[in-house]
Amino acid sequence: LVAEQYRLLNDDVIAALPDSEDIGADLRQFARRHVADVTQPDLIRLRRIIIAEAERFPELARIWYASGPERAHATLADQFQALARRGLLRVDDPLLAAQYFNWLILSIPLNKAMFHGSDTEFTPSELGRYADEGVRIFLAAYGTH
Numbered sequence: 001l002v003a004e005q006y007r008l009l010n011d012d013v014i015a016a017l018p019d020s021e022d023i024g025a026d027l028r029q030f031a032r033r034h035v036a037d038v039t040q041p042d043l044i045r046l047r048r049i050i051i052a053e054a055e056r057f058p059e060l061a062r063i064w065y066a067s068g069p070e071r072a073h074a075t076l077a078d079q080f081q082a083l084a085r086r087g088l089l090r091v092d093d094p095l096l097a098a099q100y101f102n103w104l105i106l107s108i109p110l111n112k113a114m115f116h117g118s119d120t121e122f123t124p125s126e127l128g129r130y131a132d133e134g135v136r137i138f139l140a141a142y143g144t145h
Contacts, residue, residue: 073099
C-alpha cells in the first residue's frame with residue numbers, strides 16, 4: 001500500500017493539477033484512479049493487517065501512515081494551495097481540504113471493503129459514482145463557481 005500511495009504522489013494527474021484548465025474533470029480523473037487503486041483486494045488486506053496489529057507494532061503503523069496517507073495528503077494539499085492561488089479553489093487550510101477530499105471519495109467503498117472483507121468487489125461504475133460524487137461535494141464546498 002505504501003508503494004501504491006507513493007505511485008499516486010508521482011502521478012502525472014496530480015502533478016498537472018496546478019495547471020488545470022478544467023479542475024472538475026481533472027479532479028474526477030484523479031479521484032477515479034485513486035479510489036480504484038486504494039480498493040484493490042491486496043491493498044485492503046494489507047490495510048486490515050496493519051490496523052489490526054497497530055497496538056503490537058505501533059512504529060510500523062506510524063511509518064505506513066506517514067509514508068502513505070499522510071504524505072499523499074501533503075502532496076495534494078500543495079496542489080490545492082496552487083489552485084487557490086490561481087483562484088480555482090477557496091481553501092483556508094489546504095491540508096484539511098486534502099484530507100476531506102480523500103475521504104469524500106474513499107470513505108464509502110473503503111469502509112465497505114474493510115468490514116466486508118477482501119471478497120468485496122466494486123464495478124468500475126460503482127467506483128466512478130463514488131469518485132464523481134465526492135468531487136462534486138468537494139467543489140461545492142471549496143470551488144469558486
